[in-house]
Amino acid sequence: MAPSRRDHLVDTALELFVRDGFHATGIDKILAESGVAKMTLYKHFKSKDELILSALRRRDERFRNWFMRAVESRAQAPRQRLLAIFDALDEWFSGRDFNGCMFINASAEFARPDDPIHVAAAEHLRLVLAYVRELATAAGARDAEALARELMLLAEGAIVMAHVAGQADAAKNARRAARTLVDHALA
Amino acid sequence: MAPSRRDHLVDTALELFVRDGFHATGIDKILAESGVAKMTLYKHFKSKDELILSALRRRDERFRNWFMRAVESRAQAPRQRLLAIFDALDEWFSGRDFNGCMFINASAEFARPDDPIHVAAAEHLRLVLAYVRELATAAGARDAEALARELMLLAEGAIVMAHVAGQADAAKNARRAARTLVDHALA
DNA sequence: GAATAAATATACAGATCGGTCTGTCTTGTC
DNA sequence: GACAAGACAGACCGATCTGTATATTTATTC
Numbered sequence: 001m002a003p004s005r006r007d008h009l010v011d012t013a014l015e016l017f018v019r020d021g022f023h024a025t026g027i028d029k030i031l032a033e034s035g036v037a038k039m040t041l042y043k044h045f046k047s048k049d050e051l052i053l054s055a056l057r058r059r060d061e062r063f064r065n066w067f068m069r070a071v072e073s074r075a076q077a078p079r080q081r082l083l084a085i086f087d088a089l090d091e092w093f094s095g096r097d098f099n100g101c102m103f104i105n106a107s108a109e110f111a112r113p114d115d116p117i118h119v120a121a122a123e124h125l126r127l128v129l130a131y132v133r134e135l136a137t138a139a140g141a142r143d144a145e146a147l148a149r150e151l152m153l154l155a156e157g158a159i160v161m162a163h164v165a166g167q168a169d170a171a172k173n174a175r176r177a178a179r180t181l182v183d184h185a186l187a
Numbered sequence: 188m189a190p191s192r193r194d195h196l197v198d199t200a201l202e203l204f205v206r207d208g209f210h211a212t213g214i215d216k217i218l219a220e221s222g223v224a225k226m227t228l229y230k231h232f233k234s235k236d237e238l239i240l241s242a243l244r245r246r247d248e249r250f251r252n253w254f255m256r257a258v259e260s261r262a263q264a265p266r267q268r269l270l271a272i273f274d275a276l277d278e279w280f281s282g283r284d285f286n287g288c289m290f291i292n293a294s295a296e297f298a299r300p301d302d303p304i305h306v307a308a309a310e311h312l313r314l315v316l317a318y319v320r321e322l323a324t325a326a327g328a329r330d331a332e333a334l335a336r337e338l339m340l341l342a343e344g345a346i347v348m349a350h351v352a353g354q355a356d357a358a359k360n361a362r363r364a365a366r367t368l369v370d371h372a373l374a
Numbered sequence: 375g376a377a378t379a380a381a382t383a384t385a386c387a388g389a390t391c392g393g394t395c396t397g398t399c400t401t402g403t404c
Numbered sequence: 405g406a407c408a409a410g411a412c413a414g415a416c417c418g419a420t421c422t423g424t425a426t427a428t429t430t431a432t433t434c
Contacts, residue, residue: 026421125348153348215392
């Protein structure tokens with residue numbers, strides 16, 4: 001079964017949104033890039049914002065899937081998995097198409113906290129945090145919630161320093177800090 | 188001496204850019220809000236991008252000024268100043284008009300690393316990092332550069348978690364992690 | 375092969391974008 | 405009072421924006 005027009009549309013939009021941003025990517029560019037007609041887009045999506053939401057949902061799904069596999073394939077021991085988070089980030093940052101976190105970017109362009117797009121970005125972070133908390137719990141942290149939040153700070157900070165400041169080694173710095181925090185939390 | 192038209196323009200633009208984003212803020216809105224004529228704007232700035240750069244420069248100047256005063260007024264001892272960073276962030280996040288970091292947002296909308304606006308954002312982070320490194324050096328850290336980078340990760344991560352995920356206590360989590368890292372680095 | 379559904383191309387609407395241009399009016403200075 | 409500088413208002417430009425309408429082509433299915 002050939003990929004549906006809708007899927008193709010979401011994939012193309014996803015790529016352009018990540019590369020150029022949301023406001024800077026016009027409907028017409030998405031249509032030209034995907035070879036889909038305008039009426040087809042508006043049959044599947046009520047508006048550009050709906051398309052953005054679909055792209056964010058797909059990104060969330062793919063990213064967390066990749067992330068969990070990347071972490072779990074690197075280590076078996078729970079404590080090592082907490083550190084493997086930052087090895088996965090390092091791989092991500094080193095990719096040619098790294099352009100920051102799509103959800104941080106979405107929150108920048110849709111700043112009102114009640115904007116559905118901003119809400120979707122918040123939900124993504126909530127889900128990633130929940131996964132890190134699972135890892136922290138498995139590792140036997142006294143306060144898994146606290147450790148997870150601390151590691152999330154390092155992870156998000158690394159994304160920012162890698163993207164905004166171009167610090168290619170941000171994930172490595174974060175890993176070093178993470179080891180200190182994990183040692184402290186598991187002592 | 189009345190504030191110059193140019194200054195008023197930059198201030199108005201700064202406010203709107205922070206609140207609504209860069210692409211979402213049109214020239215006309217800035218003019219209407221500031222009561223300045225269009226030709227006056229284009230006499231002072233070659234383009235909208237030039238106005239954005241001026242707004243970023245002003246923001247960088249004001250933010251770092253506020254930040255250094257906020258840190259130094261909270262503590263005298265170098266080690267305590269490193270932790271005061273996160274008390275200052277907490278105050279910032281609690282403000283009614285907190286809308287994330289303008290430089291992270293700018294990098295999201297102007298993603299190409301060689302874009303002058305992205306470069307300006309990178310420079311801002313570089314300057315903040317330099318200040319944190321000074322504090323770390325004064326505190327007698329064995330590796331001041333490493334400690335400064337780790338604390339920067341926590342700070343930027345806190346900004347993201349506070350803005351994107353609406354975590355009001357992000358700065359407090361960061362402060363707790365920072366204490367662990369500082370203790371480890373000064374041991 | 376006809377009927378049906380979907381996707382196509384194209385044109386268009388109405389608004390807004392960044393930026394230019396032409397004037398008018400105010401203000402300060404000599 | 406003459407004059408120049410600077411800011412004003414507002415029309416205007418071409419391009420682009422999201423979204424809609426129409427009419428044609430393609431593909432599937434009976």
